[in-house]
């Protein structure tokens with residue numbers, strides 16, 4: 039997944055975009071618009087998402103007015119939806135790895151700026167809900183403080199000025215095309231972390247495209263490396279998901295020889311959308327059998343539309359029988375790698391087995407083994423819902 043150009047410039051500062059890069063804003067946009075458009079007899083279909091990501095609030099509103107044929111002006115739309123968005127800002131979650139990155143750079147004294155097409159006031163409000171963020175940035179600049187927002191380089195050039203550094207010593211981290219274009223036009227190195235799925239191929243101008251902030255390797259740019267990887271794994275804040283085991287697509291056991299215990303994603307699209315696709319591991323509790331080691335992939339299901347992610351856990355244990363319908367509880371405690379394409383089925387199977395071995399070994403480490411006794415893995419569905 040990581041595509042990097044061979045020659046990189048070393049940098050000393052980092053300039054970060056906010057929406058979609060540090061904050062999981064896309065979910066809020068869909069939430070607000072799907073409720074709001076009903077008022078005008080329209081249905082949000084997510085199709086405009088690609089056009090509005092990375093744009094200023096005004097530009098995004100103009101796209102919505104036009105694409106949905108709303109009988110109001112862009113200004114009227116903005117004044118109607120701005121208060122609705124403001125109410126939701128306290129609920130916007132940090133992207134996985136965002137706080138880890140900010141804390142890491144701050145710990146190592148790497149100067150950081152925040153450059154967003156949002157207004158300065160809105161930026162300050164949004165980051166106020168995330169502990170330690172505001173004070174980590176030496177400089178913050180909003181789209182209302184420049185003549186031309188992204189994709190113009192102006193905002194990034196101003197951010198470099200604010201940091202009192204040359205643009206060429208800055209690394210930009212961006213989720214959108216306008217943002218990547220702006221960073222490159224400013225003469226900076228740019229890592230793209232596309233917030234919309236299946237967009238990697240569009241980011242050819244970026245110096246590197248990564249799947250999520252969890253995959254960022256600052257040392258590639260001359261910045262201090264993360265030291266929190268352990269034996270090929272990255273500890274993450276544990277998260278939980280569970281439900282009855284359903285039949286998958288038969289790929290796991292029939293094609294790969296790896297029987298996965300699939301969960302229905304119907305009720306879990308919200309939680310899955312918060313987590314980058316990739317290979318994770320943790321513990322799996324089966325109501326009547328016990329707790330087992332588990333490795334799993336989160337990915338985009340080609341059978342559904344773009345917004346549907348699936349989760350495919352592989353319990354690292356030989357079972358004598360199927361257990362469809364049984365209640366499965368997962369505690370996901372670590373990350374291994376992004377999803378990848380493989381040249382052959384054999385190499386895919388080999389990689390999955392390697393993932394399994396990494397998980398098997400890592401789960402013996404105290405920082406992961408302690409979750410084996412997590413009450414969630416052993417509670418019955420009734421207990422959970424009460």
Ligand SMILES: [Mg+2]
Nearest residue numbers: 055057058214
């Ligand atoms: Mg963005």
